[in-house]
Amino acid sequence: VESTWTGPGGAVLSSDGRVSISGGNDSTSPYMSVLMFSELYPGDNGTYYCSVAVRPTDSPQITTQSMVVKDFDLNVMRPPLPIGIVEDQTPANAGVEYQLVCEVEAVEGLVYTPQLEWNNAHGDLTSVDGVTIGSQESIGNTTRLSLTFNPLNTSHGGSYTCTYTWSSGYMNYSEASTHMLSVGIPPPSISISVDGLGMPLYQGTARNLTCSHIVDPSVD
Numbered sequence: 001v002e003s004t005w006t007g008p009g010g011a012v013l014s015s016d017g018r019v020s021i022s023g024g025n026d027s028t029s030p031y032m033s034v035l036m037f038s039e040l041y042p043g044d045n046g047t048y049y050c051s052v053a054v055r056p057t058d059s060p061q062i063t064t065q066s067m068v069v070k071d072f073d074l075n076v077m078r079p080p081l082p083i084g085i086v087e088d089q090t091p092a093n094a095g096v097e098y099q100l101v102c103e104v105e106a107v108e109g110l111v112y113t114p115q116l117e118w119n120n121a122h123g124d125l126t127s128v129d130g131v132t133i134g135s136q137e138s139i140g141n142t143t144r145l146s147l148t149f150n151p152l153n154t155s156h157g158g159s160y161t162c163t164y165t166w167s168s169g170y171m172n173y174s175e176a177s178t179h180m181l182s183v184g185i186p187p188p189s190i191s192i193s194v195d196g197l198g199m200p201l202y203q204g205t206a207r208n209l210t211c212s213h214i215v216d217p218s219v220d
Contacts, residue, residue: 002052002053002055003023003031003033003050003051003052003053004033004050004051004053005021005033005035005048005049005050005051006048006049006051007044007046007047007048007049008045008046008047008048009046012035012048017038018037018038018039018041019035019036019037019044020036020038021033021034021035021036022034022036031052033050033052035048035050038111039111039168040076041076041168042076042078042171044074044076045074045075045076046073046074047071047072047073047074048071048072048073048074049069049071049072050069050070050071050072051067051068051069052067052068052069052070053066053067054067078173079106079107079110080107081104081105081106081114081164081166081173081175082104082105083102083103083104083162083164083175083176083177084102084103084177085101085102085103085160085162085177085178085179086100086102086103087100087179088100091184092152092181092184093152093183093184093185093186094151094152094153094154094184094185094186095151095152095186096151096152097148097149097150097151097152098148098149098150098152099146099147099148099149100147100160100162100181101144101145101146101147102116102118102144102145102146102147102162102164102177103142103143103144104116104142104164105141105142106141107141108141111168112166112167112168113138113143114143114164114165114166115136115164115165116136116144116145116162116163116164117145117162117163117164117165118133118147118160118161118162119160119161119163120158120159120160120161121158121159125147128156129153130149130150130151130152130153130156131147131148131149131156132147132148132150133145133147133148134146134147134148143164145162147160147162152183153183154183154185156181156183157181157182157183158180158181159178159179159180159181160178160179160180160181161176161177161178161179162176162177162178162179163175163176164176188213188214188215189213189214190211190212190213191212191213192209192210192211192212193209193210193212194208194209194210195207195208
């Protein structure tokens, strides 16, 4: 049994070794010839043909053979890479630790991992006080990158954008998701005191009531 693969342009093997063939000349059933793509490119689109020829091996004088050709249409699509931003469950109030997590859900089998990046309206976040960008991590098919505010400050309010870049062969893709962070102002701590605490408030005496309030230092 001999099998041969041909593609849209004739030969299927690539010069970079990205496409290879395993098997094709077997003496035992079931017979298999595997056309292997280490990474699919859009240029791989088209119809592929597997030709299988069968001739008896114990009768060399017989030159006739039986041949069957089967075709397969290959349609390479850009993989869906949905991106989203997950908010912290803690209310976004000034003075607390708060986190945004950017997530990209990839399809199984991708050769390259999307690369994530955080920015805001002013650009780079690496030099912003109280803001830390975590290390990118992949859990299963999900790639994550965290953005932590500790403590959250009213000056941190604004628009934050997470962008992924994904490269496949000679093509690059990117997509972004934006989150508007509204920082809540915690209520001030208020107390009222009277001078001469514990003394009766007699008519005709001079007394003072003092209202003291403490504002969270994270409020600019």
